[in-house]
Amino acid sequence: MSGVLPAAGVDFPLSVPVLVIGGGACGLVAALAAYDAGAEVLVLERDPSPSGSTAMSSGMIPAAGTALQALRGVNDTPAIMAADVQAKAHGENDPAMVESICAASGPVVDWLVQQHHVPLILVEGFLYPGHSRARMHAPASRSGADLIAGLLRAANTAAIDVVCDATVTTLFADTDGRVAGVELQRPDGSAERIGCAALVLACSGFGGNAELLACHIPELKGAMYYGHTGNRGDALLWGEQLGAATQHLGAYQGHGSLAMPHAILISWALMMEGGFQVNANGERFSCEHDGYSEQAMRVIAQPGAIAWNIYDERLHQLGLEFEDYRDAIKGGAIRSADSVERLAEFCGLPAAALVATVAETQTLAAGQGSDRFGRDFTGRPALAAPFYAVKVTGALFHTQGGLRVDTDARVLRSDGMPLPNLLAGGGAACGLSGQGRDGYLSGNGLLTATVLGAKAGRTAAELVKSGG
Numbered sequence: 001m002s003g004v005l006p007a008a009g010v011d012f013p014l015s016v017p018v019l020v021i022g023g024g025a026c027g028l029v030a031a032l033a034a035y036d037a038g039a040e041v042l043v044l045e046r047d048p049s050p051s052g053s054t055a056m057s058s059g060m061i062p063a064a065g066t067a068l069q070a071l072r073g074v075n076d077t078p079a080i081m082a083a084d085v086q087a088k089a090h091g092e093n094d095p096a097m098v099e100s101i102c103a104a105s106g107p108v109v110d111w112l113v114q115q116h117h118v119p120l121i122l123v124e125g126f127l128y129p130g131h132s133r134a135r136m137h138a139p140a141s142r143s144g145a146d147l148i149a150g151l152l153r154a155a156n157t158a159a160i161d162v163v164c165d166a167t168v169t170t171l172f173a174d175t176d177g178r179v180a181g182v183e184l185q186r187p188d189g190s191a192e193r194i195g196c197a198a199l200v201l202a203c204s205g206f207g208g209n210a211e212l213l214a215c216h217i218p219e220l221k222g223a224m225y226y227g228h229t230g231n232r233g234d235a236l237l238w239g240e241q242l243g244a245a246t247q248h249l250g251a252y253q254g255h256g257s258l259a260m261p262h263a264i265l266i267s268w269a270l271m272m273e274g275g276f277q278v279n280a281n282g283e284r285f286s287c288e289h290d291g292y293s294e295q296a297m298r299v300i301a302q303p304g305a306i307a308w309n310i311y312d313e314r315l316h317q318l319g320l321e322f323e324d325y326r327d328a329i330k331g332g333a334i335r336s337a338d339s340v341e342r343l344a345e346f347c348g349l350p351a352a353a354l355v356a357t358v359a360e361t362q363t364l365a366a367g368q369g370s371d372r373f374g375r376d377f378t379g380r381p382a383l384a385a386p387f388y389a390v391k392v393t394g395a396l397f398h399t400q401g402g403l404r405v406d407t408d409a410r411v412l413r414s415d416g417m418p419l420p421n422l423l424a425g426g427g428a429a430c431g432l433s434g435q436g437r438d439g440y441l442s443g444n445g446l447l448t449a450t451v452l453g454a455k456a457g458r459t460a461a462e463l464v465k466s467g468g
């Protein structure tokens with residue numbers, strides 16, 4: 001049971017200047033930033049080894065004005081990126097936060113690559129919905145496991161202590177909200193206390209807490225959660241008890257393309273480059289280019305709560321660039337056939353309906369007619385044999401609402417004043433995805449994990465130095 005208790009009279013046998021709870025992207029980036037700013041830092045992680053939702057992700061970090069973009073001649077700026085973020089979120093984000101995070105995104109990615117040798121490349125060849133420039137930076141494998149591995153390597157090189165099997169259960173705070181330390185529980189049930197001068201909450205959102213989900217995002221009742229199950233909303237609960245303001249708790253990243261029953265992410269790149277989704281009747285039901293987050297509920301609303309991604313050899317080759325997709329092939333999730341009729345047979349779809357749907361998209365790709373869902377099919381080749389299909393469902397990937405922070409990642413009270421020594425980033429803090437399901441611009445998750453993580457680490461180090 002998580003909670004906040006009075007610090008008065010509590011002893012901490014060990015104390016560190018900067019303490020970080022959570023060893024995902026946010027926690028590890030915060031630790032690197034605190035270390036670089038000259039502070040001693042310790043990371044506490046509940047799992048036997050750090051992974052988090054970060055390791056489940058495609059590892060795509062959006063950033064504007066990076067050295068990698070410059071090398072490839074991509075003309076992007078924080079202002080262009082901020083406009084994309086705000087457009088997707090219907091202008092519902094705090095503009096100052098969007099501006100500040102987008103401005104810092106390029107320098108943070110450059111710092112991770114150049115200073116800490118985290119192996120990221122610029123992802124080219126397709127754009128996710130709402131991005132006007134190639135600005136995704138990811139491991140070559142497009143695998144979050146490789147991102148975590150790179151961050152952990154950097155933490156090890158810096159000799160940063162990452163203590164695993166350490167679930168923080170309790171915060172101890174003074175009456176003014178200053179956190180004096182934490183209690184953690186070991187797998188054998190034993191408890192340890194660690195004091196701190198500044199605390200970074202990097203323990204993500206509440207996707208793994210059914211009660212909080214039912215309370216804040218009731219539309220997801222019964223939906224699958226495909227994020228890290230250890231993210232149980234501890235940061236939110238502690239923050240609320242400390243008097244922190246919360247924001248956009250109904251916001252989340254869903255995804256409409258999780259292979260079933262294999263539970264493997266099939267990249268939305270396939271939809272962006274010409275693929276489309278049909279339901280069990282072989283009919284399209286939406287504009288796939290609106291975004292994959294809102295598509296989760298649209299897929300769940302179809303018969304049997306499933307859809308089929310339909311695509312072809314060209315897009316299969318694109319899929320092969322993703323480790324997840326290669327895993328889906330190994331798991332037998334991907335079906336293919338030389339004709340649409342045979343594909344329909346393999347998938348148990350009505351052949352006549354699927355033939356008609358494919359033919360319609362081919363006509364649209366040729367520039368004839370307009371799509372009733374408003375999608376533009378031109379600019380990409382029409383699908384051609386051999387054809388491919390994969391059965392998918394919609395799922396919750398992570399929550400995007402959380403603690404309100406300022407542009408230095410300081411957690412704010414309801415009156416707008418910062419708590420004395422509490423920082424938050426990643427899934428623990430409110431993201432840049434507006435208020436609901438459709439404000440999520442691809443990459444918003446790792447954007448705030450890395451950028452707010454870096455800001456939190458630096459601010460924590462400054463607080464320690466200034467004795468603040």
Ligand SMILES: Cc1cc2nc3c(=O)[nH]c(=O)nc-3n(C[C@H](O)[C@H](O)[C@H](O)COP(=O)(O)OP(=O)(O)OC[C@H]3O[C@@H](n4cnc5c(N)ncnc54)[C@H](O)[C@@H]3O)c2cc1C
Nearest residue numbers: 022024026046052053054057058060168426427443445446
């Ligand atoms: C399948 C999938 C694909 C995705 N792809 C992308 C993508 O390509 N790009 C993108 O931007 N976003 C993506 N996301 C979202 C992205 O993964 C998250 O937004 C991001 O990883 C959040 O980082 P974090 O550090 O805040 O949380 P996490 O990486 O989840 O780390 C939080 C850590 O805190 C630990 N923890 C929790 N509670 C405690 C406690 N009480 N004590 C100690 N430790 C605790 C957890 O065990 C966990 O390791 C994806 C998500 C999923 C599920």
